[in-house]
Amino acid sequence: MSQSRPVLSLDGLVFRYGETAPDVLVDVSLEIADRAVTAILGPNGSGKTTLLHLLLGLLSPQAGRILLEGRPYGGYSRREMSCLVGLVPQSERVTFDLSVFEYVLLGRAPHLGLLELPKSQDRQAALRALETIGLSALCERPVPSLSGGERQLATIARSLAQEPHILLLDEPTSHLDLKNTRRILQTLRQLGDRGQAIVFTTHDPNAAAAIADHIVLLRGGRVLAAGSTHTVLTPEYLTRTYDVEVNVVQVGGRPVVVPH
Amino acid sequence: MSTSRSLAPRTSPRWLWWIGAVVLIGSALSLLTGRYPSPYFTLPATLASDELARNVVLNLRLPRVLAAVMLGATLAASGTVFQMIFRNPLVDSGFLGVSQGAAFGASLAIVVLGGTALMVQICAAAFAFLGLAASYYLARRIKYGDWVLRLVLGGIAVSALYASGTGVLKYLADPLRQLPDITFWMLGGLWGITWPDVVHILPVIIPSLVIVLLMRWRLNLLSMRDETAFSLGSAPGRERLVLLVVAVASTAAVVAKAGQVAWVGLIVPHIARRLVGSDAQRALPGAMMLGGLFSLLCDDVSRTLLSGEIPLGILTSFVGAALFLGMLTRQSLQVRR
Numbered sequence: 001m002s003q004s005r006p007v008l009s010l011d012g013l014v015f016r017y018g019e020t021a022p023d024v025l026v027d028v029s030l031e032i033a034d035r036a037v038t039a040i041l042g043p044n045g046s047g048k049t050t051l052l053h054l055l056l057g058l059l060s061p062q063a064g065r066i067l068l069e070g071r072p073y074g075g076y077s078r079r080e081m082s083c084l085v086g087l088v089p090q091s092e093r094v095t096f097d098l099s100v101f102e103y104v105l106l107g108r109a110p111h112l113g114l115l116e117l118p119k120s121q122d123r124q125a126a127l128r129a130l131e132t133i134g135l136s137a138l139c140e141r142p143v144p145s146l147s148g149g150e151r152q153l154a155t156i157a158r159s160l161a162q163e164p165h166i167l168l169l170d171e172p173t174s175h176l177d178l179k180n181t182r183r184i185l186q187t188l189r190q191l192g193d194r195g196q197a198i199v200f201t202t203h204d205p206n207a208a209a210a211i212a213d214h215i216v217l218l219r220g221g222r223v224l225a226a227g228s229t230h231t232v233l234t235p236e237y238l239t240r241t242y243d244v245e246v247n248v249v250q251v252g253g254r255p256v257v258v259p260h
Numbered sequence: 261m262s263t264s265r266s267l268a269p270r271t272s273p274r275w276l277w278w279i280g281a282v283v284l285i286g287s288a289l290s291l292l293t294g295r296y297p298s299p300y301f302t303l304p305a306t307l308a309s310d311e312l313a314r315n316v317v318l319n320l321r322l323p324r325v326l327a328a329v330m331l332g333a334t335l336a337a338s339g340t341v342f343q344m345i346f347r348n349p350l351v352d353s354g355f356l357g358v359s360q361g362a363a364f365g366a367s368l369a370i371v372v373l374g375g376t377a378l379m380v381q382i383c384a385a386a387f388a389f390l391g392l393a394a395s396y397y398l399a400r401r402i403k404y405g406d407w408v409l410r411l412v413l414g415g416i417a418v419s420a421l422y423a424s425g426t427g428v429l430k431y432l433a434d435p436l437r438q439l440p441d442i443t444f445w446m447l448g449g450l451w452g453i454t455w456p457d458v459v460h461i462l463p464v465i466i467p468s469l470v471i472v473l474l475m476r477w478r479l480n481l482l483s484m485r486d487e488t489a490f491s492l493g494s495a496p497g498r499e500r501l502v503l504l505v506v507a508v509a510s511t512a513a514v515v516a517k518a519g520q521v522a523w524v525g526l527i528v529p530h531i532a533r534r535l536v537g538s539d540a541q542r543a544l545p546g547a548m549m550l551g552g553l554f555s556l557l558c559d560d561v562s563r564t565l566l567s568g569e570i571p572l573g574i575l576t577s578f579v580g581a582a583l584f585l586g587m588l589t590r591q592s593l594q595v596r597r
Binding site (some may be wrong): 096100116 | 344347348349370455477481483484485487488490493494495499537538539541
């Protein structure tokens, strides 16, 4: 599906929560390109978050397997995995008044032993991540006092401090207003341009259209289509996914989805 | 780099050293504070000439001062652990059925099982664990309010059940031999503490506090949701269990000796976070030292102010509740859900 070799290969994944529960994912086979932005797009309840949790290693499939750089997930230790795969969860709750810097520093945990404290190289990595995201000015602010968009950026910075090979984001823009949505998407696109492999879920076709190199369309736990943004974002596929008649128009070289 | 300035002040705050120094000086002064040979304060010079006074200091006050510091440090450490692990700034061992469980266990040991020191300790620990487990289970089952509220409600219910059980035991207890022992539990205090008591609890307290201290940065991770902690390489279930076991065991050990000393575990972690920040790498040692200082000062007042002893639990409750109300009404304590 792309020129670069896949960083993740999913092969016949089947997943259900409990033995007698209905299948959430059915025979999902995919390749996810390295150094590219991939959107997993689908309506609510299509299995996007479950798929992301499988990619994180938090859940294990009942059938099928996932290869990370050609090696099955079972072959990695917990710590190795967390050095390679980072997660920005849908809504992060920070109960205590950690400063943005302290919060971002937590991203270094995979690189530290159980009883180790962060060292100066870890602090440098956290500062670099804050600079990349453009959040250095908020370093000392308590995370709970941040706006929704700033908090999302802080969480992205935390995942960057982790220095993962692949960054997973679960609905990164779903709670945000237009301005912050734009800011987050621009940030992700910039990271993608630097060569960071990114996989994000979204139910908004226009969020995917705005920045994704590749799109995976998910409906009812099945892959409806997967490929480059232009080949997947067609009225036919989107109508089948969302049960709504849509048009796809081109604005500034990128597709925009407009419901009828 | 312009941002390098932010590295320095956050990671080596002078507050920790100041608090540590105050704890040491406070402990030394506490040895000289008391009702003998003269009320309130003994000059070090007097000790050289008065052998009885020396004995009082070495065999009565020194173990008691150590016990007071350990008691406060342990309650504050476990309070911090409970608050962070349950992501709930309104809990401590007194709110989770742990203290009431320990009190019930100790009363049971006194009334039914003969009341040897070892039996009291074991029963206190066993019922403390049961109390925590029951509170947690209830909180998961309650269908009202959010997680912060549910856990507090579960803890209140379990504590009330234990309190009624303790009530039955008090009713059954021998009013001359057993009842005074149980009453001591309800009020809390360190007047009976001797060297053997201190030696008894050390093997539980020291390893517990060391484990908690070693895992202090990790505690930040465990205060995040499972998904996040997992993605950062933690095994949240297992690591939380280790910290909870250690917190409950050490709390039960000090409570078995000192009775119910309330509010330290709730209020001290808040004060510590205000002084040194919320990062547990500093908040935890800060809370331990402040907790030690708080219970030391309260104990000094309880044994010195009047000719009779004022139970320690009464003082800590009074001061702790007053501070808590002050912080809540001045909005310096904010509960975010």
